[in-house]
Amino acid sequence: MNQQSEKLRTLVNCSIFAAITAILAQIEIPLPLVPISGQTLAVGLTATILGSRQGAIAMMVYAAIGAVGVPVFAGFKGGAQVLVGPTGGYIFGFIAAAFITGIILEKTRFNLTMAMLANVIGMVVTLICGTIQLKFIVDLTWSESMAAGVYPFIVVGLIKAFLASWIGITVRQRLVKAKFIKETPKKAA
Template sequence: MRNEKLKQLILNAEFAIMLAIIAQITIPFGPIPLTGQTFAVGMIATILGGWNAMISVCIYLLLGLIGIPVFAGFSSGLGALLGPTGGFLIGFIFNAFITGWLLEKTSFTLSWAVFANLIGALVTLLFGSIWLKYGAGMEWTAAFNGGFIPFILPGIIKGILAAICGIAVRKRLVHAHYLPE
C-alpha cells in the first residue's frame, strides 16, 4: 500500500513538471497570452483523475510560488500569482479537480473527456475573469471581454486536444499498470 502511494506521488510530481514544460508554449495575445497550461491541466486531469490532478497542479503552483520559473514565459513568484493572470493560475486547481472528478464519476471515454475538459476550461476562464474584475479593478464587461470571450475558441480546441491526448496516454498507463483502471 505504501509503495502505491509513493508511486502515485511520484507520478503526480512528474505531471507537475510536464505542466511546467508545456506552460512555456505561449502565444502573445494582449495582456493575457494563450498558453499551453490549460491544455496540460486538462490532459493531466484526464489521465490522473480529480484528486491526483489537483495535487499535480498544486505542486506546479508551489514550484512557481517559491521562485522556480515554471509559469508561462518562465515567470514565477508571488507577483505572478497576484498579477492579472493569477486568477487563471488559481482556476487551474479547480479545473483539474472538476475535470478529473467528472471523469471518475462517469467514465474515462473520449466523449466524457471532451465534455469534462470543456467544463474545466470554463471554470478556468471564470476564475480568470473574476480575478480581473476584482484584482485589476476592471468593470465586469471589460473583465469578460478581456479574460473570457477571446479564449472561448482556443479553450474549446485545447479541451478537445487534451481529451484526445489524455485518453490515449491514460490507456497506455493503465495497460502498463501505472494507473488503476
C-alpha cells in the same frame, strides 16, 4: 502494491504532470493582459490521465513551485507576485479545473464525448476563476474582464479540450494496461 509504493507512485505522477505543465506553459501567444498558453492543455491532460485527486495535487505542486520563485508560469515567470497578479486566478483555477474534470470522468463513462465535456467544463472553471481575479486586480468592468479574460480563449480552449481528451484517453488507457496507474472504479449509479 504496498501503501508506501502507492504513495511514491502518486508523488512521481504528480511531479511529472507538474513538470509537463511547466513545459507547456512556455508555449504562449502573447496578448495584452493574459497570454494564450499551453497550461490549460496540460491541466486537461493531467485531469484526464490522473483523475481528480492526483490531478488537483499536480496543479497544487505546480502552483507551489511557481510561488517560491521557480519560473514555471507562462513566459518563464515565477514568484508569489504572479499568483496575486492579474493572471493568478487562472493558476488557482487550474487546481479546481483539474479536480472537477477528473471527478466528472471518474463518475461517468470514460469515453471521448465525456472527456470532452469534462474538459470544457474544466476550461470554464479556469476562465471563471481567472476572470474574477483579473477584474479586481486590474480594476476592469465585467465587460472589459470578459473581453480580456474569456473571449480570446474560447476557440483555442475548445481545441485544447479536444486534444486533452483525445490524447489523455489514449495515454491513460495505455498507462492502465501497463499497470503504471490504477483503473478508477466507477461509482454505482
